[in-house]
Amino acid sequence: MSQTLPETFRLRAGNFNLLVLRLLDPRPEAVxxxxGDQFRRAPGFLRFAPIVIGLGDLEASPDEVDFRGLIEGLHALEIVPIGTSGGQPAMRQAAQAAGLPPLRAVGGRDAEEAPGPVPAAPVPEPAAAPLPPPVEPGRPTLLVTEPVRSGQRIYAAGADLIVTATVNPGAEVIADGHVHVYGALRGRAIAGARDMPEARVFALNFDPELIAIAGFYAVREQLGDTASGRPTQVWLEGEELRFGPLG
Structure with missing residues (x-):
C-alpha cells in the first residue's frame, strides 16, 4: 500500500528589489x-542586506579584480553579496569562479543595474520649493498616531505613511510612497522604497539620522544646516536629494 509523503517545500519564482554596488575601482583595498566609512555613518541601514555587484562600469581586466577579497571584505562589513549584474562575459566568469553568479531578471536578461545608495550632498534651499506631487488616486495610507520608539521599524508597503507623533532616534519609518511626519523626525525616513523616485519626505521638525528616497540617501553629517528642526520637504532630482521649506 503506497503512502503519500507530506509536502516539505515549494519553489516559486520571486521578484525582488536589490541594491546594486556599481564597482568603479577593481581594488578591494580601495572600495x-x-x-565602510559610508555605512558607519548610517549604522544598521544596510546591515546584512543582500547586494548585487555591478560590473558594467568597471574598466579593468578580470585578473585585476580580487573578487574573493571583495566578498570577504563585504562580509566583514555585514553586507551579503549575492551575485553580479552587467559586465563582459570574462568578468562575469571570474566573479562566478569566486562564488558570485550572474543574476538575470525576469525574461532571462541580465539583471538591470539600479543605482545603489550614494551620498547626496545637500543643496541650498530654493527660493520657492516646488509643490508636492498630487496624491495618486487609490493608493492607501498607513496612519501611525503613537511615537515611533528607538529600534522600532514601521513599513508602509505599497502605501504612503503618515506619522502624527515623533520618530525617535534609532527608529525607522519606511514607505513605498511618501513619508509624512507631523512631529519631530529624529530617526531614519525612507520614501519610495520600491524605486519610486517621485516620492517625498515631509517633516514639521526635520532633524533625521538618515533620509533616503528611491535608494539615494544622506546621513546627518551630510545634511549640515538642513537638519535644523525647521519644517522641511525632501525630494529627488536625478541622483541628488533636494531640500526645501514647507509652506
Missing part, C-alpha cells in the same frame, strides 16, 4: 574602506 571597502570607503564603503
Amino acid at each position: 571597502l574602506p570607503a564603503l
